[in-house]
Amino acid sequence: MADRGTFLGWPVLRQLASGDFLGRGPAVTTRHTRERTARTATADKVVKSVCPYCAVGCGQNIFVKDGRVVQIEGDPDSPVSRGRLCPKGSASEQLVNNPRRQTTVLYRAPYATDWTHLGLDEATDMIADRVVETRRRTWQDKDEHGQFLRRTMGIASLGGAALDNEENYLMKKLYTAMGAIQVENQARI
Amino acid sequence: MANSDCIVIQGSNMAECHPVAYQWVTEAKLRGARVIHVDPRFTRTSAVADRHIPIRAGSDVILLGALINHVLTTETYFRDYVQAYTNATMLVSDDFQDTEDLGGVFSGYDPETGQYDLTSWAYKSRAAGEEKVGEPGPEEHGAEQAAVAEGQAYGSGGPPLDHALIERDPTMTDPRCVLQVLRRHYARYTPALVTEVCGIGREDFDYLARSIVENSGRERTTMFAYAVGWTQHSLGAQFIRTSAILQLLMGNVGRPGGGIMALRGHASIQGASDIPTLFNLLPGYLPMPVAGKHESLGQYLEAVSSKRQKGFWTKADTYMVSLLKAWWGDAAQPDNDFCYDYLPRLNGNHNTYQSVMDMIAGTVKGYFLLGQNPAVGSAHGRMQRFGMANLDWLVVRDINLIESATWWKDGPEIASGEMETDKIATEVFFLPAANHAEKDGTFTQTQRMLQWHFKAVEPPGDARSDLWFYYVLGQKIRERLAGSTDPVDRPLLDLTWDYPQDEHGEPDADAILREVNGTYLTGEKAGQALPGFVELKADGSTASGCWIYSGVYAGEVNRSKNKVPDAEQSWVAPDWGWAWPMNRRILYNRASADPQGRPWSERKAYVWWDEEQGTWVGHDVPDFPVTTDPAYRPADTATGPDALAGDDPFIMQADGKGWLFAPKGMIDGPMPTHYEPQESPVDNALYPQQRNPSRLVYPRKDNLTAPSAGDPGVDVYPYVATTYRLTEHHTAGAMSRWLPYLSELQPEFFCEVSPELAAERGLENGGWATLISPRSAIEARVLVTERMTPLVVGGRTVHQIGMPYHWGVGGTGAVVQGDSANDLLGVTLDPNVSIQESKVSSVDIQPGRRPHGADLLRLVQDYQSRSGITVMTGNDRLEDAEERGEAR
Numbered sequence A: 001m002a003d004r005g006t007f008l009g010w011p012v013l014r015q016l017a018s019g020d021f022l023g024r025g026p027a028v029t030t031r032h033t034r035e036r037t038a039r040t041a042t043a044d045k046v047v048k049s050v051c052p053y054c055a056v057g058c059g060q061n062i063f064v065k066d067g068r069v070v071q072i073e074g075d076p077d078s079p080v081s082r083g084r085l086c087p088k089g090s091a092s093e094q095l096v097n098n099p100r101r102q103t104t105v106l107y108r109a110p111y112a113t114d115w116t117h118l119g120l121d122e123a124t125d126m127i128a129d130r131v132v133e134t135r136r137r138t139w140q141d142k143d144e145h146g147q148f149l150r151r152t153m154g155i156a157s158l159g160g161a162a163l164d165n166e167e168n169y170l171m172k173k174l175y176t177a178m179g180a181i182q183v184e185n186q187a188r189i
Numbered sequence B: 001m002a003n004s005d006c007i008v009i010q011g012s013n014m015a016e017c018h019p020v021a022y023q024w025v026t027e028a029k030l031r032g033a034r035v036i037h038v039d040p041r042f043t044r045t046s047a048v049a050d051r052h053i054p055i056r057a058g059s060d061v062i063l064l065g066a067l068i069n070h071v072l073t074t075e076t077y078f079r080d081y082v083q084a085y086t087n088a089t090m091l092v093s094d095d096f097q098d099t100e101d102l103g104g105v106f107s108g109y110d111p112e113t114g115q116y117d118l119t120s121w122a123y124k125s126r127a128a129g130e131e132k133v134g135e136p137g138p139e140e141h142g143a144e145q146a147a148v149a150e151g152q153a154y155g156s157g158g159p160p161l162d163h164a165l166i167e168r169d170p171t172m173t174d175p176r177c178v179l180q181v182l183r184r185h186y187a188r189y190t191p192a193l194v195t196e197v198c199g200i201g202r203e204d205f206d207y208l209a210r211s212i213v214e215n216s217g218r219e220r221t222t223m224f225a226y227a228v229g230w231t232q233h234s235l236g237a238q239f240i241r242t243s244a245i246l247q248l249l250m251g252n253v254g255r256p257g258g259g260i261m262a263l264r265g266h267a268s269i270q271g272a273s274d275i276p277t278l279f280n281l282l283p284g285y286l287p288m289p290v291a292g293k294h295e296s297l298g299q300y301l302e303a304v305s306s307k308r309q310k311g312f313w314t315k316a317d318t319y320m321v322s323l324l325k326a327w328w329g330d331a332a333q334p335d336n337d338f339c340y341d342y343l344p345r346l347n348g349n350h351n352t353y354q355s356v357m358d359m360i361a362g363t364v365k366g367y368f369l370l371g372q373n374p375a376v377g378s379a380h381g382r383m384q385r386f387g388m389a390n391l392d393w394l395v396v397r398d399i400n401l402i403e404s405a406t407w408w409k410d411g412p413e414i415a416s417g418e419m420e421t422d423k424i425a426t427e428v429f430f431l432p433a434a435n436h437a438e439k440d441g442t443f444t445q446t447q448r449m450l451q452w453h454f455k456a457v458e459p460p461g462d463a464r465s466d467l468w469f470y471y472v473l474g475q476k477i478r479e480r481l482a483g484s485t486d487p488v489d490r491p492l493l494d495l496t497w498d499y500p501q502d503e504h505g506e507p508d509a510d511a512i513l514r515e516v517n518g519t520y521l522t523g524e525k526a527g528q529a530l531p532g533f534v535e536l537k538a539d540g541s542t543a544s545g546c547w548i549y550s551g552v553y554a555g556e557v558n559r560s561k562n563k564v565p566d567a568e569q570s571w572v573a574p575d576w577g578w579a580w581p582m583n584r585r586i587l588y589n590r591a592s593a594d595p596q597g598r599p600w601s602e603r604k605a606y607v608w609w610d611e612e613q614g615t616w617v618g619h620d621v622p623d624f625p626v627t628t629d630p631a632y633r634p635a636d637t638a639t640g641p642d643a644l645a646g647d648d649p650f651i652m653q654a655d656g657k658g659w660l661f662a663p664k665g666m667i668d669g670p671m672p673t674h675y676e677p678q679e680s681p682v683d684n685a686l687y688p689q690q691r692n693p694s695r696l697v698y699p700r701k702d703n704l705t706a707p708s709a710g711d712p713g714v715d716v717y718p719y720v721a722t723t724y725r726l727t728e729h730h731t732a733g734a735m736s737r738w739l740p741y742l743s744e745l746q747p748e749f750f751c752e753v754s755p756e757l758a759a760e761r762g763l764e765n766g767g768w769a770t771l772i773s774p775r776s777a778i779e780a781r782v783l784v785t786e787r788m789t790p791l792v793v794g795g796r797t798v799h800q801i802g803m804p805y806h807w808g809v810g811g812t813g814a815v816v817q818g819d820s821a822n823d824l825l826g827v828t829l830d831p832n833v834s835i836q837e838s839k840v841s842s843v844d845i846q847p848g849r850r851p852h853g854a855d856l857l858r859l860v861q862d863y864q865s866r867s868g869i870t871v872m873t874g875n876d877r878l879e880d881a882e883e884r885g886e887a888r
C-alpha cells in the first residue's frame, strides 16, 4: 500500500488505486492488520479431520504448528459441508486447547472429600483389578432353569456415540468376552 | 435433500441442531422445493421454512395417520409403486383384529404381561397345509421381544418370515389385503380429528396434504426429516413407522430426494449402533443371544432368519460365524460352534435405565462412562446420581471434569442435603481422554458414511484415546488371568487381542478397522482383506468384525480415508468416505426405477436396468443383485438372494417388499395407532385406552407420574413441557459449557413460554421461574415469546413450555452452570427400542427462584401430595374406560 507520508496515502486515492471503491477492503486496512498473517498461512501442516460434535459429519482442516493445533476450519473439499462449520465446529480449536481441560488422572477414594492424583499406569492397574474382582464376585453361570447366562451383572458401561468406530469395536469385544452385557450409549437416549 | 421437491421437517429443529446439513434444505428451496416445519415451537427452522405448523407434542400419529387416510381416500397415492413394491397386495390372517374393533388394542394383547402375541398379525399363506406366514415361534412374542428391545435388531433388515409364499390380491380390493386393512385402520383419522387432537387447523392440514401429494409420484419426490422429536416418546418407533407408511404409499422410498432422513445427534452415534455399544446387539444388528431361546448356534441362527425366506438376511450364518472367528480366532472351530458359548446371554431388558435402577438396588457394582454425562444428559438426573452414589467404583473418561465425575462433592443432592460426601463409598477414577484431533479413527455420520479423521497432534498429559484405554485394560485383565484353568476365563484368554502399537503405545486404528472389514482365513487368499460381505462364509474360512462394514477395506485400501474433493466427482460423491453397505448412498435404490427397470422419470433417474449389458447401472451402487433382470421371477422353492424377484427392491426384507403393515417386527402394533403420552392433559380422542398399552413402565416411589386427563389432580401439573437442543451447545454440555466461545453465546438455562402463559402465571421476560414435576423442581430464566403458541385441544387451551437441556450443576471448570431440565423427567420407555419419553411431560411453572435444601424437597412433596399421585398413577397398562370415566 501507499506510504502514509505522501499524498498518495490519502484515503480517497487509496480507494481508487486499489479498486476498493466502497472503502471496505484493502484501502482501509491498518498497518497492524497488514502486518499480521493468518495462522493458517504459517502452519506446518494441515490435517484432514471431521467435526466431533453432531452426526452431520462436517469436514475439518486442522492447522498444526510446532506440534500444536493453531486453528480448525471447515474443509471446502467435503461434499457434506462444503467448507462450512456451525458455531460448535468452529469452536473446536478451543475444545483441543482449552486451559480448563483436565489432563491428569484423578482419584477419589471411598468417603474422601477431595481428589488425589494417581499415575496413569497405577490407575489402569487398579481398574483392571476391580474388573477382575467384580466379575468373579458377581458371575452368573446359569439361571434357575439351568440355562447358560455366562455373564456378570456387576459391571455396566455408558458411552460410545462420541467415540470412534474402532473404539466401540474394542469396547464391545472386550465387554462381551468378560461377560458384561449392560453396555449402552447415547443411541438409547 | 437438495433433490427433494418438498421437505417436511417434523420432530426436528434442523436449522438449529444440524445447521450445516440445513444448507441442503436451503439449496432445495432455492431450486423451488417447498419446506414445511411441523413442531410445537416456532424455531430457527420455522423461520426459514415456507410454513410452520404448530402441533401439540406427542400427537404426531394423528397428523400422519390423517395424511395416510387422505391419500387413500382421495386415491392420490402412487398406485404403481404401491402395487409392485409394497406389501399392499398381501393378505392378512383372518384372525387379525384391529384397534378399531377392540377399543384401542390389537388382537393378541395379554393384559398380564402388557405385551402382544403376534400370531394373529401374520400373513395368509399359500403354501400347502399352512394358514399363516410370519407366525412367530412360541418364544417370539412381544413380552420376550420387549424384554430385549428386539426392535432395534432390525437396524439393517427386517424380521424373519418362514418363507415368502404369501396369498396376494394384485387388485388390492380383497378386504383382508393390507391396503384395505390400512384404509379401515385410518378411516377415523380425519382433518377434524387433527384439529381436535393436534391443535392444527383445516387450512394448515390441507396445505400440508396438498404439498405432499403434488410433490410425489413419477416426476417428484417428498422427503421427511426427523430427529429425537420423534424417537423420545412412549411410541416413538411408531411415529417413524407412520411416516414410513406414508412415504411408501407416496412412492418416496429408494429415490433421490425421497426417504426419511434421520438426523442423529452425535459424531458417531450411527457407528455406535452399527458396531453397537448397546446391550441387545452384536455388530451388524445381529441380536445378542437370549438365555433359553438361543442355546446353541443352530438355534440362534434359526431364530435370526429362516433359510427359506427371501433376501440377504438368509446369510446371517455367514455374518455370525465370521464375527466369532474375528473375536476368538483359532479357538473358534466348527466342533465347538465357533465359541458361540463364549457369548453372555440376556434374559431381560438390560437398558441403561434398568442398569441405573440396579445400581440403586445394589447389583451393579462398577460403571464406566465414556464421553457421556448421564447426571445431566439422561432422563431423571436424580435417579442417575443416586445410582452412581451406590456403586463400588466408577470410571469416568472424558476431556473435562463433568458433573457425572464430581456429583459426590458438588451435585444437587449434596446441596439439598440428601447426600453427604463423607458417607458416599463410591471410588471414582477420572481418566482424561484424547479428542478427535489427537487420534486416528472413523466416525459414521448420519447417512451411514464412515469418515476417517487423521491425528493432528499428541494428546496432552495423561490424556489417551479410548482405543488405548480398552486395549491396555484388556491386556491387564488377561495378564491377571493368565494360567487360569477356570472355563469362565476362556473367553478372555482366547480372545484375539494383539494389535500393532506406535511408540506411544497407541494401537493402530487402521488394523482394527481392517479386522472389522474382515479377511480370508484359508485358501490362496488367506490373510487378504475381504472385498465385501457377499464373500463371507459360515464354515470358518472368513473373519469379519462387523459384516455391514465389510468392504471398507476392500483391496487393502482404507476407503473411509477417501477424500476426493466435491468439485472433482459426481453429485452422489461416492469417493468421499465410504457408506455401508458397499458404499451405497441411497438404500433400496432399485425402487428408483419402475418394475420394468426404467427410471420412473428422467428427472428422478438414479439406478436403472441396462438391457444390453444385462446389469443394473446408474449414479449410485445399485442396492440389488446387479444381474437380476427386472422380469426375473423365482421358483417357489428358491430362497435367499435368489428368491428376490426382479421387482423386489427391499432386499433385506423377508418378502422383498416395503411393509405398510408389519406382521412382525413392531411389538406394539402392526400399524401405528395414536395413544396419548404417559403424562397428558388430554383424553385419547380415539379410544378408552389412553396410553400405549405395551409401553415399559417403572412404577417406583422415585419415578412418580403426573395425573393425566380424567385423573384427579391433573390440574396440579397443568402444562406440557418439552426439551431440546441449541446450536451453541452440545447435549449435556461436556464439549460446550467448558468452552468460553460457546458459553458466551448461550450463557444461561432458560425456558420458553407464550405471552398468554406468562400472563396466566405472572412470569416476566428475563425473570426467574420455578418448574415443578413429580420428580423434581428446577429454576430457569424466563423467555416470553410468541414463538410458543397456546393450542386449543379437545376444547381446552394447552400451554407448552420449552427447555434446552444442556446445563448442569456441579462439574469443575465449566464456564456456565444451571439447573438441568432432565431432572424434571421420569422414566417411561418405548417398548420397541427402550427409549425414554423425554419430549412430553407435565409440569407446573411459578414465578421466582426455587427454594434450596430441605425446602426444595418439601416443595416437590407438596405438589405430589396435592395431586394425590401414587406409585401406580399412570402405570396401569390396560386402561378401563369405566374406571377412567368414574374418576372424572
Ligand code: SF4
Binding pocket: A051, A052, A053, A054, A055, A056, A057, A058, A081, A084, A085, A086, A087, A088, A089, A090, B017, B018, B019, B020, B021
Ligand atoms: S460443524 Fe456443526 S453441523 Fe457440522 S458436524 Fe459439527 S456440530 Fe454438526
